[in-house]
Amino acid sequence: xxxxxxxxxxxxxxxxxxxxxxxxxxxxxxxxxxxxxxxxxxxxxxxxxxxxxxxxxxxxxxxxxxxxxxxxxxxxxxxxxxxxxxxxxxxxxxxxxxxxxxxxxxxxxxxxxxxxxxxxxxxxxxxxxxxxxxxxxxxxxxxxxxxxxxxxxxxxxxxxxxxxxxxxxxxxxxxxxxxxxxxxxxxxxxxxxxxxxxxxxxxxxxxxxxxxxxxxxxxxxxxxxxxxxxxxxxxxxxxxxxxxxxxxxxxxxxxxxxxxxxxxxxxxxxxxxxxxxxxxxxxxxxxxxxxxxxxxxxxxxxxxxxxxxxxxxxxxxxxxxxxxxxxxxxxxxxxxxxxxxxxxxxxxxxxxxxxxxxxxxxxxxxxxxxxxxxxxxxxxxxxxxxxxxxxxxxxxxxxxxxxxxx
Amino acid sequence: xxxxxxxxxxxxxxxxxxxxxxxxxxxxxxxxxxxxxxxxxxxxxxxxxxxxxxxxxxxxxxxxxxxxxxxxxxxxxxxxxxxxxxxxxxxxxx
Amino acid sequence: xxxxxxxxxxxxxxxxxxxxxxxxxxxxxxxxxxxxxxxxxxxxxxxxxxxxxxxxxxxxxxxxxxxxxxxxxxxxxxxxxxxxxxxxxxxxxxxxxxxxxxxxxxxxxxxxxxxxxxxxxxxxxxxxxxxxxxxxxxxxxxxxxxxxxxxxxxxxxxxxxxxxxxxxxxxxxxxxxxxxxxxxxxxxxxxxxxxxxxxxxxxxxxxxxxxxxxxxxxxxxxxxxxxxxxxxxxxxxxxxxxxxxxxxxxxxxxxxxxxxxxxxxxxxxxxxxxxxxxxxxx
Numbered sequence: 001x002x003x004x005x006x007x008x009x010x011x012x013x014x015x016x017x018x019x020x021x022x023x024x025x026x027x028x029x030x031x032x033x034x035x036x037x038x039x040x041x042x043x044x045x046x047x048x049x050x051x052x053x054x055x056x057x058x059x060x061x062x063x064x065x066x067x068x069x070x071x072x073x074x075x076x077x078x079x080x081x082x083x084x085x086x087x088x089x090x091x092x093x094x095x096x097x098x099x100x101x102x103x104x105x106x107x108x109x110x111x112x113x114x115x116x117x118x119x120x121x122x123x124x125x126x127x128x129x130x131x132x133x134x135x136x137x138x139x140x141x142x143x144x145x146x147x148x149x150x151x152x153x154x155x156x157x158x159x160x161x162x163x164x165x166x167x168x169x170x171x172x173x174x175x176x177x178x179x180x181x182x183x184x185x186x187x188x189x190x191x192x193x194x195x196x197x198x199x200x201x202x203x204x205x206x207x208x209x210x211x212x213x214x215x216x217x218x219x220x221x222x223x224x225x226x227x228x229x230x231x232x233x234x235x236x237x238x239x240x241x242x243x244x245x246x247x248x249x250x251x252x253x254x255x256x257x258x259x260x261x262x263x264x265x266x267x268x269x270x271x272x273x274x275x276x277x278x279x280x281x282x283x284x285x286x287x288x289x290x291x292x293x294x295x296x297x298x299x300x301x302x303x304x305x306x307x308x309x310x311x312x313x314x315x316x317x318x319x320x321x322x323x324x325x326x327x328x329x330x331x332x333x334x335x336x337x338x339x340x341x342x343x344x345x346x347x348x349x350x351x352x353x354x355x356x357x358x359x360x361x362x363x364x365x366x367x368x369x370x371x372x373x374x375x376x377x378x379x380x381x382x383x384x385x386x387x388x389x390x391x392x393x394x395x396x397x398x399x400x401x402x403x404x405x406x
Numbered sequence: 407x408x409x410x411x412x413x414x415x416x417x418x419x420x421x422x423x424x425x426x427x428x429x430x431x432x433x434x435x436x437x438x439x440x441x442x443x444x445x446x447x448x449x450x451x452x453x454x455x456x457x458x459x460x461x462x463x464x465x466x467x468x469x470x471x472x473x474x475x476x477x478x479x480x481x482x483x484x485x486x487x488x489x490x491x492x493x494x495x496x497x498x499x500x
Numbered sequence: 501x502x503x504x505x506x507x508x509x510x511x512x513x514x515x516x517x518x519x520x521x522x523x524x525x526x527x528x529x530x531x532x533x534x535x536x537x538x539x540x541x542x543x544x545x546x547x548x549x550x551x552x553x554x555x556x557x558x559x560x561x562x563x564x565x566x567x568x569x570x571x572x573x574x575x576x577x578x579x580x581x582x583x584x585x586x587x588x589x590x591x592x593x594x595x596x597x598x599x600x601x602x603x604x605x606x607x608x609x610x611x612x613x614x615x616x617x618x619x620x621x622x623x624x625x626x627x628x629x630x631x632x633x634x635x636x637x638x639x640x641x642x643x644x645x646x647x648x649x650x651x652x653x654x655x656x657x658x659x660x661x662x663x664x665x666x667x668x669x670x671x672x673x674x675x676x677x678x679x680x681x682x683x684x685x686x687x688x689x690x691x692x693x694x695x696x697x698x699x700x701x702x703x704x705x706x707x708x709x710x711x712x713x714x715x716x717x718x719x720x721x722x723x724x725x726x727x728x729x730x731x732x733x734x735x736x737x738x739x740x741x742x743x744x745x746x747x748x749x750x751x752x753x754x755x756x757x758x759x760x761x762x763x764x765x766x767x768x769x770x771x772x773x774x775x776x777x778x779x780x781x782x
Contacts (some may be wrong), residue, residue, distance in 0.1 A: 425525040427512040428512065429514065431526070431663050432525055432526045434526070434530070434532070435531055435726065436514045436726050437532070437664070437724070437725070437727055438532060438726065438727050438730070439506045442686070452742030456700070457526075459531065466674070467577070471599035475688075477514075477540075478537075478540060478541070478544070478688045478689065478692070479513070479537055479540075479688055480537070480540070481529060481531075481532060481534065481535065481536025481537050481539075482525075482526060482529075482536055482539070483514045483516060483517070483520060483525065483536070483540065483724075484526075484528070486512070486514055486515055495678075
């Protein structure tokens with residue numbers, strides 16, 4: 001049993017540090033990572049803190065090994081985490097799939113930077129969002145959370161651990177270099193005020209227990225290695241005993257259970273925040289750092305009399321389909337600023353299903369959107385919508401007005 | 407074992423005897439046990455199992471000294487020997 | 501009293517069945533495959549060691565040898581290609597009481613897994629690594645690998661391998677392993693004794709086992725059936741305990757040095773992290 005511990009207090013804290021403290025508060029006692037800008041500080045904080053509270057920090061030889069190590073350590077009974085950025089995230093994909101199919105709880109933090117490839121290591125990006133959903137091969141569902149501040153990075157890391165234990169899968173925290181490296185006020189509650197989900201222990205003794213027998217909610221119990229359950233954990237398609245059975249029937253059963261495990265509980269998993277959407281004529285759909293210029297853009301717009309609202313995606317995956325569909329039904333324009341060339345915007349457009357116009361404000365990375373950028377597009381697109389001549393109507397997501405510079 | 411005379415230490419020396427147990431259904435007919443049995447106890451059977459492999463069969467069970475070498479080498483966990491405890495002590499008789 | 505003259509097609513429980521997932525027998529390995537013999541040696545050594553069975557865990561990567569944990573009735577993990585060592589490292593560090601055995605093949609451990617091997621050895625993680633070296637990638641049909649002898653044929657070297665193979669014991673020694681041995685599958689009893697000895701030692705222990713792969717490798721190189729290959733390996737073997745690992749390159753035409761080469765303990769990772777508990781040796 002891990003002794004609960006939290007760095008209770010009010011701090012002026014760097015995002016990466018807050019992330020590490022969130023993990024510790026959630027009960028994480030094993031971290032395996034590899035240095036990569038801008039996530040190194042998470043590892044450094046864990047290296048400093050874990051040995052003092054009975055945990056283990058190990059720096060692995062690469063990100064592939066880091067992901068493998070946190071899966072192994074999870075079966076050894078620990079709550080585990082790793083942190084990385086784009087290039088390392090790409091390396092982790094195969095083992096992420098192993099974690100998903102073996103239903104291993106753990107947390108992977110991606111502090112996104114401008115890509116692709118080596119890109120701008122010290123600057124913001126949001127280009128890994130689709131990779132978070134589909135980066136590993138094969139059909140699966142994943143949970144990814146997007147913090148917009150160091151406080152949220154703390155809170156959502158705790159939530160990530162809880163979700164990973166609740167649903168027995170790796171959970172991603174998709175943040176970015178700006179949130180990771182900014183310092184802001186972070187309030188860390190007392191240990192007794194923290195909600196921490198424990199691992200779901202087996203309720204049957206060895207011999208009667210099946211490793212992947214789902215409970216009524218579709219999630220199986222997880223024994224700890226060394227307690228006599230003699231589990232067999234494999235990445236091959238397996239039945240409820242965990243034994244590889246390589247038939248289409250078992251494949252379907254296994255894959256559908258893994259997918260339904262998440263889809264059946266979207267209401268419990270999805271978190272969004274809506275601001276000023278009740279009377280909105282245009283809603284900005286944003287996540288991560290981009291929420292912050294969006295909020296300022298909304299304030300500026302409202303002063304001009306433009307009724308703009310915000311849909312903040314706290315959970316990026318599973319995608320908040322219901323919230324977007326509901327908005328699209330009554331709001332004619334959805335604007336999606338993101339530091340990529342259209343990733344979450346594709347999902348927004350899909351869910352809008354043509355009822356609202358979806359406009360992407362792309363950005364290559366390196367800096368974040370300014371409120372003025374967002375406001376310009378909002379003004380222009382609203383004007384286009386109202387244009388009776390129909391000249392300005394475009395449904396292409398990537399349609400860019402020549403007079404709007406981003 | 408027949409001796410032409412009784413060895414002086416016949417009372418102390420005990421040659422084990424074994425019974426070979428073959429799980430024919432697991433056997434894959436590799437022939438390793440037959441080849442490497444030091445007492446040449448086994449031979450390939452003319453009967454085959456459900457997978458079409460020809461398991462070994464005991465041709466000279468009396469020679470088995472329970473060395474377990476077949477058991478140790480068999481890749482399929484398909485053969486082992488167990489000791490036959492003699493009804494009388496210390497065998498000099500055949 | 502026992503009639504040995506008839507074959508018995510009904511299954512006889514094998515003495516080691518309690519450590520096997522007998523409901524998955526017969527296993528998938530080919531007739532004569534050396535992996536079964538290695539597994540038998542490992543299981544017998546485990547029984548003889550009297551280690552608490554629940555403290556043991558098997559970890560593997562991908563390949564024929566990596567199917568071993570699937571047949572072992574202990575906590576067992578069949579992970580991704582080449583990544584058994586970091587996985588096992590995490591498993592062990594989260595629960596240092598566990599005795600983790602990594603069993604995988606030459607390609608899995610030394611091609612894709614090469615980097616992980618040298619680091620696990622460097623760190624001296626408490627792992628017993630049994631590498632079944634059959635000179636090929638058997639599961640995928642017999643491609644050349646990092647231990648395929650020069651000139652030998654495989655599906656990806658139809659004109660003969662142009663590369664040189666690793667000297668695995670030397671690699672292990674250079675990387676920091678503390679116990680190194682090599683046997684062939686026909687040396688089944690010394691192999692079992694070596695595994696037993698290694699189970700009782702701490703640190704990163706490496707045992708290479710030369711095994712026949714008649715189906716994917718031996719056939720293409722005219723080496724006969726499994727028992728012919730076993731005889732070949734055995735006949736070329738020279739037992740040389742304490743040999744310098746630099747001198748144990750495998751030359752299947754001339755000499756194959758086997759034995760216990762190396763036993764030099766040093767502090768393990770768990771000891772250095774201060775988490776080796778209950779006075780466990782590994």
